[in-house]
Amino acid sequence: MDTKQSTNYVKTARTTLRILDALKHKRGSTVTELAETFDLSKSSIHNYLTTLEHDGYVVKEGNAYRIGLKLLDLGGHAQHGQPLYDVARNEVASLAEESGELANLLVEENGKGFYLYRAHGNNAVQTDSYVGQEVYLHNTALGNAILAHLPPERVDRIIETHGMPETTENTITDRETLFEAFETIRENGYALDDEARVKGLRCVAVPIVNNHDEVEGAISVSGPSSRLQGERFREELPTMLLEVANVIELNITYN
Template identity: 65%
Template sequence: MSNSRGNNTVKTAKTTFEILETIKNKNSANLTELTKEFSLSKSSIHNYLCTLEEDGYVIREGDEYRLGLRFLDLAGHARHQESLYKIARDEVRTLAEETGEMANLLVEEHGRGIYVYTAHGENAVKTDTYIGQRVHLHNTALGLAILSQLPSERVNEIVDQHGLPATTENTITDRGELFDRLEQVRKQEVAFDDEARVKGLRCVAVPIINNDQAVEGAISLSGPASRFQGERFRNELPQKLKDTANVIELNITYT
């Protein structure tokens, strides 16, 4: 295979994923909208969509295309391949039940955070979080917990690649400030998110460390600022998270 053919194959695959990302970001899109997004003819975009529809990756509803449930099969398989998910999910569910709040499990992949499990207690608020969602690491307690356990070189690589975009006025956007916060997280062994990603939402998280002292992921509790304050936010919930992390880490070691 020539280099030219190889480059075309990679470009075609990249365009396919970009089309899917565009449909996801818009919730749905029609042929005209997608043609405007890409430097391709309407017939070329139509060919992409027909192929994706035939294989179940997009669904056509009138003139609109949306993502198909075929992705649930891939996502479910990928999640079950994630050993931390299988080890931690019951403990995370128990954490949500005992606190009444939303409990989360996040792992790092390609410099972004991926939610692999969430559980809702009886008082949990609804958020934009969903399984498989990719988020920046610098503006969540979960991400800060993970970053605090990575070498400085790796943290710099992640910042170089993904930046430090602001989502609220409380988001860390300065590299020096980020490293200061990570040092604080390492000392306290807990990370706090004070409305840094979502206005009105606070989060507390701790890292999950394996027997080789490498970070596997992080667990957190999220809730409204009105409930996440004072002693409960700064001490009670962090201790519950640390206790749960201890159980998960033991199970990682001996599973």
């Protein structure tokens, strides 16, 4: 295969994916706006969008384009293709019901976290997160619970690749401080997020570790800092999560 053609093909595929990503972040965009974003001609952007629209991956509404539901099919396939999803979702749903808060299941892929499943208890608050959302690992209890059980060299590669951006004043942005936090997480068995990603939101998370001591993901309970405090934040919810994680880990082993 010609090297130039191969390079052009890869660039075209990447531009297509970047356009979809831009539509996701902007919740829709016009041809003119995308042309300015990618420094491409309007005709080139129109060709990309027309192709994506024809195949159902974007939808045109007036002059703007948005993500199409065809991508939901791909996302659903990816979700159900994760073994941890089937093993853990019922337990996470029960966790939400028992705690009354928002319960989450997160897995790591390519150094980022992805919400695989979420369940709302009676008192659960609405947040900016959703199933399939990609998040950093360093600024969430879920992500820290996973990172604390990965080899240090792997964590270093993740930090080097994705950085440690500050999302609130409580975000850990220093490697040494983060690794010190990992020691506490491994000692206690759970991780705490005190408004590190979202102001006013606290989270308690526990890793899911298989029979080979490999971390499969993490589960958590999130809620407003006004409710997640004191004994509930540092004892009641951690104990609840550890019990649920134990059940999930047994299910993984004997599934």
